[in-house]
Amino acid sequence: MPIEPQDLIEMYKTMLTIRRFEERAAREYEERHIPGIVHSYIGQEATATGVCANLRLDDRIVSTHRGHGHCIAKGADLKRMMAELYGRKTGYCKGKGGSMHIADFSVGMLGANGIVGAGLPIAVGAAMAAQLEGGDRVAAVFFGDGACQEGTFHESLNLASIWKLPIVFVCENNGYGVNTPAEYSIPVKDIADRAAAYAMPGVVVDGNDAAAVYEAAGRVVKAARAGKGPALLECKTYRWRRHAESKAFAELRPTGEIEAWKSRCPIASLERRLLEEGMATGQELADIDSQVLALIEEAVRFAEASPWPAPEDALEGVYSV
Amino acid sequence: MPIEPQDLIEMYKTMLTIRRFEERAAREYEERHIPGIVHSYIGQEATATGVCANLRLDDRIVSTHRGHGHCIAKGADLKRMMAELYGRKTGYCKGKGGSMHIADFSVGMLGANGIVGAGLPIAVGAAMAAQLEGGDRVAAVFFGDGACQEGTFHESLNLASIWKLPIVFVCENNGYGVNTPAEYSIPVKDIADRAAAYAMPGVVVDGNDAAAVYEAAGRVVKAARAGKGPALLECKTYRWRRHAESKAFAELRPTGEIEAWKSRCPIASLERRLLEEGMATGQELADIDSQVLALIEEAVRFAEASPWPAPEDALEGVYSV
Amino acid sequence: MREITYAEAAAEALREEFRRDDRTVHLSTDAPLQLQKEFGRDRVRVTPISESAFVGAAIGLAGSGFRPVVNIRMATFMFVAMDQFINQAAKITYMFGGQARFPIVYRVSVGAGMSMAAQHSISPYSMFMNIPGIKLIIPSTPYDMKGLLKTAIRDNNPVLSFEHTALGQVKGEAPEEEYTIPFGKAALRRQGSDVTVVALANMVHVALEAARELEKEGVSVEVIDPRTLVPLDKASIRESVARTGRLVVVDEACQTGGAAAEIASVVVEDSQTFKRLRSAPVRVCAPDVPIPYSPPMEKFVLPDKQRVMAAVKEALK
Amino acid sequence: MREITYAEAAAEALREEFRRDDRTVHLSTDAPLQLQKEFGRDRVRVTPISESAFVGAAIGLAGSGFRPVVNIRMATFMFVAMDQFINQAAKITYMFGGQARFPIVYRVSVGAGMSMAAQHSISPYSMFMNIPGIKLIIPSTPYDMKGLLKTAIRDNNPVLSFEHTALGQVKGEAPEEEYTIPFGKAALRRQGSDVTVVALANMVHVALEAARELEKEGVSVEVIDPRTLVPLDKASIRESVARTGRLVVVDEACQTGGAAAEIASVVVEDSQTFKRLRSAPVRVCAPDVPIPYSPPMEKFVLPDKQRVMAAVKEALK
């Protein structure tokens, strides 16, 4: 199916929302309105966006420590996200989870995860649920290049393959696990090459090109819906900021490399395309940005205005009734 | 290097030693002289034998729950092995380990292991030691087809590859993990195909042909010694007996299949070759068998005559001094 | 009443609950054949030896509306999947603010005594007691196995069932009629007035033997089986000790950092109970060694009737 | 005396021991840069995020004559490699009958207080106390960090070092001269006569604060820091409680099944000490919840000076 202008504009808006959310989260972290740790998704927006644009509300995703982008792309509410980062009672997790644990089961976002590689088995379970339900739901799981050296990567892809589960494994290869280059940790050229070890398709895509991700993901999602089993989609991308928003994490990557990737900004390039192909005017895009900024502002105000959890709230909710 | 008749005869003797040891262990288990659990290596003798025939005393191996064959092939002492099975003080582990934990560090046998897949990381460490030592030692690690679905398989092969460690990963594909067929658990045709995911050579060999194993292992061991890094060697073989020597383990494999593999006995086929190619006479082979049987008998007598550990010995040896 | 084995009790519990709720699914490296026959290979699924993957998959299943039962077989195999238990299953209900429920039953066998050596002879429940978010059951009889397991399958939380290897073929009464056993209610296995013995799993039987023997010597022993470790029925234990004034805890796990330490602490830290305590609590556990293979040594490390009797006498001094 | 930070103390310990013994090697997902500079990328090796592989590789290295130091970073990452700790590192010395030595140091950071949420705020030492075969150190000062870590590197067994996140930049005295600290000897952090407070890691400082405050109120608190949990200096703890007659244990891990339960048990089960105990032991721990993210809740669950003071007063009642 050829990509519609409307889809591109939607994706543009989603990416911009992620970008603005992350910029704001970084600022609020810097100003100590957000405690703990925040892993910025800036630079990788096209991946979550392109993949999730293929998903329905009833499809399920599982995310990582760098999960804000996945949440937004899957349709999570900015206000409740920001409130969670602020540690407020109105946050998605009532302030119990924070950045690394945002989830919104109502939109099929089954949770970020602070443990590298831990989301894959959980997503396999979600895909098994989809299979047992008998419909055409799918699951998608995001993880970094670093996670591909964890045992769970291997076990999960294998399980999904032998059971022909409707799941897409989305590797966001941003070139580094903290400061360790992917080329150091991974002896094969493309992580997607590993798909062969599980008899599933492995696809490499430019993770900074939303349209390309959308199309590549579209093909594997469609196959998964049709009962043809899982796939591994490797999106080559880059994070612009340090590993996490804290000076405790040194930035050891070469400056030139960071700048080079910034010049390949996924949002700017989609913007160029939209303008060049006449799918949107500069004014329209500026309007989108204003809308997005307003939403973010609203989210921050919501968070600020939200009550703190009572200290004793900590004692509740360990078990479900 | 072409295989020498003497090597074949040595391997014949090793295989026969394993066979006779296992036959006797099964009988002693049946007669309750051996407690706990015993996983028989019968049918798979060519694998341990062919691989270890390429190893020096100072090379190191790591084994599995089905480890007697590896011990014997690496040169462990039958008396101390049998004494360990008998739970005696003179056993390799002073009666503390039993069948699943026999080790003989003096011959580079770094231990059997009751946890599927757990030996691979340990062997990677042994290979790293070899590399740091700067000589040309290698490590080899044995594991089953079932272990290839554990996360440790993936992590270990990857680590060995990026560090170009001198190690051979020997997968003994006997077609089953307990009663689960390898084809059920593994979506690729050959486990060796997975080597590509770690940019290392993957080799498939007839695990019932000692000479073939010897030659295939020889090539990858040589490469490892030369600093060319690791390899994955898949030996296709079969176990003749149930998963373990206890009726608690049902035998669910098709009878025909078991019989078919018995007709491909690794020992009988090497025997045929030795005779056909005139490398040994029937008498010579019968003499070997007698010698082997005598050694096993001696091992059993040693075990029987050995003292039990004192109950309080249990309290000693948790820590090294 | 009808008698069935501990293993049969578990099978019955599963069959009944699988019939009752078609959102139940079963995962294990080897499927229970009867269950698979009745409910099919899809719902009763054989897994490869990939514990992290299938322990975690159960979480995804549960979070998607299913009620998985996972048989890990021996408790020791949990360690290759430990992150999925500790950081995922136990924490996500809380961490996600209660958005979703995670009804999962993980079954594992524990205990030693079969010369399986250190790796395969472990009773690691105490470590999960320190990880809030998973309920822990520890059936000691066929009756309890069935009733606790049924409650576990209906519970909306991860439940870990510690089932003792040595009890598999042990028979006991269990009615044909439907029943469940509530969590957090200890069973009073025997009434007594001199000493309270709290015992776990197989040790319940050892404690009862000791109690019968001691009765002949004129010592009246009360035996309490907590049945579930999380939640723990502190009230019953304290009430009993307040009455007898003496506590012995019997567990075959290693002593240091074991459940026995928690049970002793629960008793002594309650000032009302503490006041009534007439002698130092005694723990009867395995010493702090990996369980050895050879029978004389293994027998030596596992608590037995003699050690329990000695401990009771110690408490009576 | 010279002052250095807890983090610097660790770096010094490593540097000195790496100079002393060229069989030492270092594995971690991110290498300590100074150490790597001095000893090279081969001996100070960066690993992929493959904890099972490199935790296990350390065992193979140790069994082959090396002395690996592995920095896992946060304790929570141990769980993905748990089998290698529990079934391998801890057991093989014993299980192999002592044929080989396994000198390995595993370093992990523990503790909460940084709004890192449940997965990254864990203090799981008690579970390792129940697994014989690994020694456990828990330094609370720069001096101890250096001395204990040096002893750990020279020890011929697996040692797990629990290092508190909040202490990294805390300064303390440490001599330039070579020293080591023996395992199994508690540090008496403060002498007192009314109540014995046994505190772990960061809680040592909280306990000391509480003790200073209580002194103003005329209460004399003795503060003991066990320094190592395995081996545990039972004698010093019991001796102190026998003198004061009262015990408070402070630990920020969750209460149930924690180290505090073991310490309380060690005290009460000793009949001489029990006899001198004048009130119920009190545990001051985190309640049984996963550690929450939001500061007001996190602050609420972590033991603080007020709770310690209240516990001391409770013990004095």
Ligand SMILES: Cc1ncc(C[n+]2csc(CCOP(=O)(O)OP(=O)(O)O)c2C)c(N)n1
């Ligand atoms: C099991 C585990 N080991 C280590 C860590 C610490 N850690 C957090 S993020 C990270 C890097 C992950 O790299 P990658 O998977 O490429 O994701 P990215 O951060 O690049 O998005 C590491 C090592 C962890 N959270 N979990």
Ligand SMILES: Cc1ncc(C[n+]2csc(CCOP(=O)(O)OP(=O)(O)O)c2C)c(N)n1
């Ligand atoms: C982590 C773990 N899971 C499960 C088991 C139980 N188990 C012991 S042997 C075995 C089968 C192993 O199959 P394979 O690796 O093919 O070796 P084989 O027995 O065929 O030699 C299983 C499941 C175990 N020991 N460890």
Ligand SMILES: [Mg+2]
């Ligand atoms: Mg990355």
Ligand SMILES: [Mg+2]
């Ligand atoms: Mg097999």
